[in-house]
Amino acid sequence: MSLLNIAAFERTPAAEKPFPYVIVPNFVAGQAFDDAIADYPKIAKPGSFPVFTQKPGPGLTAVLEALKGDEFRTAVERKFGVDLSGKPTMTTLRGQARARDGQIHTDSKTKIVTVLLYLNRAKEAWESHAGCLRILNGPDSLEDFAAEVPPVDGTLLVFPCLPHAWHGHNSFEGERRVIQLNWVTGEDVVRREQRRHAVSAFFKGLNPF
Numbered sequence: 186m187s188l189l190n191i192a193a194f195e196r197t198p199a200a201e202k203p204f205p206y207v208i209v210p211n212f213v214a215g216q217a218f219d220d221a222i223a224d225y226p227k228i229a230k231p232g233s234f235p236v237f238t239q240k241p242g243p244g245l246t247a248v249l250e251a252l253k254g255d256e257f258r259t260a261v262e263r264k265f266g267v268d269l270s271g272k273p274t275m276t277t278l279r280g281q282a283r284a285r286d287g288q289i290h291t292d293s294k295t296k297i298v299t300v301l302l303y304l305n306r307a308k309e310a311w312e313s314h315a316g317c318l319r320i321l322n323g324p325d326s327l328e329d330f331a332a333e334v335p336p337v338d339g340t341l342l343v344f345p346c347l348p349h350a351w352h353g354h355n356s357f358e359g360e361r362r363v364i365q366l367n368w369v370t371g372e373d374v375v376r377r378e379q380r381r382h383a384v385s386a387f388f389k390g391l392n393p394f
Contacts, residue, residue, distance in 0.1 A: 220244025228280025
């Protein structure tokens, strides 16, 4: 049995505006969700950490491997009409958010598709909408949004990294666990980004404020 609800992803139509995206609640659920949270590394500092710098337990490792697997890749290719065969993946983990995180941005041109999987439990902290990622109609305002993604309960967000794929979230401080997987244009991107994230995370650890 797959750890991922790929059937739900496949039957969810991609939104067309302001850019293509798919949101799937409970993409990881039940025991798989509980195990992934239990085996998520204790990340006390803000920033994105390459998986190889952390120590994920078996429950989280299984989910990470499934996200990189052929079944999910093929489903993403079909959904967005992209060819990801032979394209490497890059995966990072976040555990904490700072007040200044979530500023409006698009992902880099070297990224082809972004996958975000949220491993937080539903709780009152998210009812204020702080920390809920927003699919934005443009680069000017977090209030001009087409959809909002609660970062809870194994919710999945996938979108191609287009020049107008603006997104961000209102200020939030505290635990905010998220897996980010990207298919990227080449292995050189993986090496460069892993070095950048590792160095950035190191300095954030020295000065988390």
